[in-house]
Amino acid sequence: MAATRELKAQARDRVGKGAARELRRQGLVPAVIYGGKQPPVTISIPFKDAQKAIYSGGFLSHVLTLDVDGQKHQVIPRDYQLDVVKDFAMHVDFLRVTKGATLHVEVHVNFINEEKSPGLKRGGTLNIVRHTVEVNAPADAIPEEIVVDLTGTEIGDSIHISAVSLPSGVTPTITDRDFTIATIVAPSGLRAAEAEAGEEAAEGNGEAAEGE
Secondary structure (H helix, E strand, O other): OOEEEEEEEEOOOOHHHHHHHHHOOOOEEEEEEEEOOOOOOOEEEEEEHHHHHOOOHHHOOOOOOEEEOOOEEEEEEEEEOOOOOOOEEEEEEEEOOOOOOOOEEEEEEEEEEEEHHHHHHHOEEEEEOEEEEEEEEOOOOOOOOOEEOOOOOOOOOOEHHHHHOOOOOOOOOOOOOEEEEEEEEEOHHHHHHHHHHHHHHHHHHHHHHHHH
């Protein structure tokens, strides 16, 4: 399960572009908490804390505790805006997390046991199709990562979501197909040799046909 982090915040009364610019000049990032059948709450977060949270990884897949002037809110980040030039945090949207809620999140995929893959040991390459997988997960049991075990995989193998063990209560959002997460592809030298062999075989078959 993803660890719960806590961020300090403070309520703000003023809204609008002018108020937001003033907050940023003070080293704060404007934000809003919404959802949960409650009115939205406008807040601000220290810039350095917002930057650290966004760039520490998994920001949009972690439930957070927001301490707003001593009142704590369970939330999950749903969106954030960055300055197009400097990549500074400009605004953050948080969704309230209610008890028993199921959330739609993207979870990082971690590949393990590459050294136990015969295909990779023979020079094959791990071609990652999906670095993250979208899942529905209980708010209190969002997995930190989805683990894909490469043990025994050979060149030409495809690893589908059906081959991955997901935690209890966690399901992929794509349900109409058994989508591919990664493949083991042949090294370029082997692919070239196989292609050349195929061409020679085709030429041989053509000559045989002409001789007939």
